[in-house]
Amino acid sequence: MRIRQRLLLLAAVHLILLSNVVSAQNAIHPVIPGDFADPSIIRADNKYYAIGTSSEWAPHFPIYTSSDLINWKQTGYLFDKAPAWTMGSFWAPEYDYHDGTYYIYYTARRKKDQISCIGVATSKYPDKGFVDHGVIIDHGKEAIDAFVFLDKGTRYMTYKAYGLDDRPIEILGVKLSKDGLRSEGEPFSMLKDDQRKGLEGQSILKKDNYYYLFYSAGNCCGIQCDYNVGVARSKSFEGPYEKYAGNPLLAENASWKCSGHGTFAEGANGKLYYLYHAYNKQTALFSGRQGMLAELIWPGQNEWPLLKEQSGPELNPDIKLSFKNSSLDLGWQWDFRNSGTLVSQNAENLHLSGKVNDDNLAGIALTRRPVSGVFEALTTVVNSNNALKGLTYYGDATAAVGVGVTGNTVQFWSVQNKANKILASAHLPTNEQVQLKLKTTADLRITAFFKQGNQEWQELKVTEEPKAESLTQWDRSPRIGLHFKGKPAEEAVFSSFDLKYMPQQN
DSSP: OHHHHHHHHHHHHHHHHHHHHHHTTTTOSSSSSSOOOOOOEEEETTTTEOOOOOOOSEEEEEEEESSSSEEEEEEEEEEEETTTEEEEEEEEEEEETTTTTTEEEEEEETTTTOEEEEEEEEEESSSSEEEEEEEOOTTTTTTEEEEEETTTTEEHHHHHHOTTTTSSSEEEEEEEEETTTSSEEEEEEEEETOSSSOOOOEEEEEEETTEEEEEESSOOOSSSSSOOOEEEEEOOOTTHHHOOOTSSSSSHHHHSSEEEEEEEEEEETEEEEEEEEEEEETGGGOOOOEEEEEEEEEETTOOOOOOEEOOOOOOOEEEOOOOOOSSOOTTTTTTTTTTEEEEEEEEOOEEEEEEEEETOSEEEEEEEEESSEEEEEEEEEEEOOEEEEEEEEEEEEEEEEEEEEETTEEEEEEEEEEEEEEEEEEOSSSOOEEEEEEEEETBEEEEEEEOTTOOOOEEOOOOOOOEEEEEEESSSSOOOEEEEESTOOOEOOOOEEEEOOOOOOO
16 A cells, blocks of 8 residues: 555656646747837848837837847847937837838837827937937827838838827827828828727738738736737728737736737748737736747638747846946946936946936936846945945835945835835944845845855844835836945945846745
8 A cells, every 4th residue: 555655646746747847848938038018120131129118217228139039139229318309208119121221210208298209210220320300200198109011112100099088099090201200191090999998009911912900908017907919900001900809819828918019020931920028927017028929820811810929048037247347238227217327337346326316215226127026136335435335126216125335334225105214224343345135035025135254144134024016117127236325426336246036936
């Protein structure tokens, strides 16, 4: 009997292990991990370029490149500095190429009236040298989500309108000028959200006898998101479009939710692929909307298409930076609305300083796009002054947690509900450099540690640890990074930054 029980136990364990192996093999990984919403893709000179939303982070609109659609590397940004007409909400950029010029049409909020409009920038290169030309489309309370389509020799701009009005959202189209920098004539309605479920993020293809308009329905962002990808078609570009009865093409599955807002590119094999975004169901708002890939499948002539998810590589996302050269790593971004950030790097250290707005209680955050909310971040502060210098987990200027050193004191601090609190502090016996650690747990608690020299790590203990869920924003993930809060003449100097992700429990 005991032998039989042992055999049954061994068989059960084997099945569990085999199930885990199969599950890991079948897992769908992002092709561009971390917050990379509303991606647009273009193929140029046997390479692919993708650009995504940056929301309130600068530099604006990260650009990635790939040779195979699966392995991507960041190559730069559209704008190092925000165009003069803009104030924020940098969303939904769209690539186009025409007559030797690359165009990026993008959404931003206009400074003079806070209305979201569509702007355009051009370059002879797909990943650098873009010059802004200002607003090309403004329409009522908002015009967002540009997509350009060439039909019978005429270029058209399509976009979302009426999202802030008490009426159904519509996808509108309008002719573009030959240089692509102006609209011409009156806009026309292509598709209307009569069911009021949400309608945006359109992308259009021509196949056989039909124009296919792929769109995203539902709420895009945040805890209540229910985004999904649908398709409609018409025999005329201008419409009317008929929605597919079998929608959605992409919806929630075991690992991912709120899929949407993508565009297509042709692979080396001649097939079309859809680059879109989705939330991972484990890491959710703490990793943001990540870059995903799906293959477009046409079952037959004039039949409705399918989208089949593809997996990216399983990467090690950990970061280890020592600042041993003069070039700043492309992964750093900061909240440009709430501070004037100054950052530089020499052969040994990274220097962070700047000025903050009067209502900014959190200070300056130099951050990374996270791929999970469970991590350990470490840094070494090498200079001593009265400024607060260290690490922060930053959602916004009104929602942040951090650990830093000021003078001979190390502080565990938070900014919540328009109040800056010191949660715990400790005295430092010397002016030696200080190592700091900020750690999050699977249940979203944030803890802080410090040490000098060969000491053991000492925790800055508090009665109740702050929770990371208080840092999340509607359209972007909170970010971990370096921190400075002090006078403009002061600075924070760091010799290293390490970020190690921990396993996320179900």
